Amino acid sequence: MKIATYNVNGIGARLPVLLRWLREAKPDVVCLQELKAPQERFPAEALQQEGYHAVWHGQKSWNGVAILARGAEPKLTRRGLPGDPEDEQSRYIEATVKEVLIGCLYLPNGNPAPGPKFDYKLQWFERLSAHAHELLSSGVPVILAGDYNVIPTDLDAYKPERLIDDALFRPATRSAFHALLAQGWTDAVRTTYPSDRVYTFWDYFRNAFDRDAGMRIDHLLLSPQLVSRLVTAGVDRNVRGWEKTSDHAPVWIELTDDPA
């Protein structure tokens, strides 16, 4: 079972790239972020023709998340994170696919920091951590996948020393991420590649991809029941080199089909 996360940066502009990647990579489950499309403009039919059923949480102009499943209907369990009924931003969707609970998230960027956007990031992170703790307590196998907008360690960025004040790397951001992991979650890509540089995002600016000036900010966290089922993980870097591509690349893991 192959599960991927991919920040598409606008599903309208990115549909040809998304469909080509689905055809080539054949993931079973896909978490998408940054749809930048309202609920009624999600390309459900085009995805269905590729064999994918979907649940999604759209928003005009910004944000937006979706979960796709190949040959199966994702069973929606929640839209939006609990903890703030005033929050209008579409950044979380959750569904069950083949007995695994999939949480698809788009954590706020938070720049410029400090400031109200950074405050919102940290508040959203607290709500995510509270919900993640509930999910662990439920005893169900869970994957929390998405664009965390977190660079976990120095190894995860091209020049970390330049990112001291960046909302993706500030101490408060990193400590929130490490506290989340400490609940009992496993960072699947870092576990698979303990000391390699693995990037998932390259800025559109200054030929960042050609210079491999990237960062690792898209993550798949596994609940304890799933760790022994982790076979391998990877980043489809080549997709970042395609025409009209996102600034993120798809990130994926492979799990054994059944509990050991």
Add this chain to the structure above:
DNA sequence: ATGTCTGCAAGGTGCAGA
């Protein structure tokens, strides 16, 4: 500070957000 994209409301360009 810079750089480059997307989507939007206009309106054939400029804005916010990333």
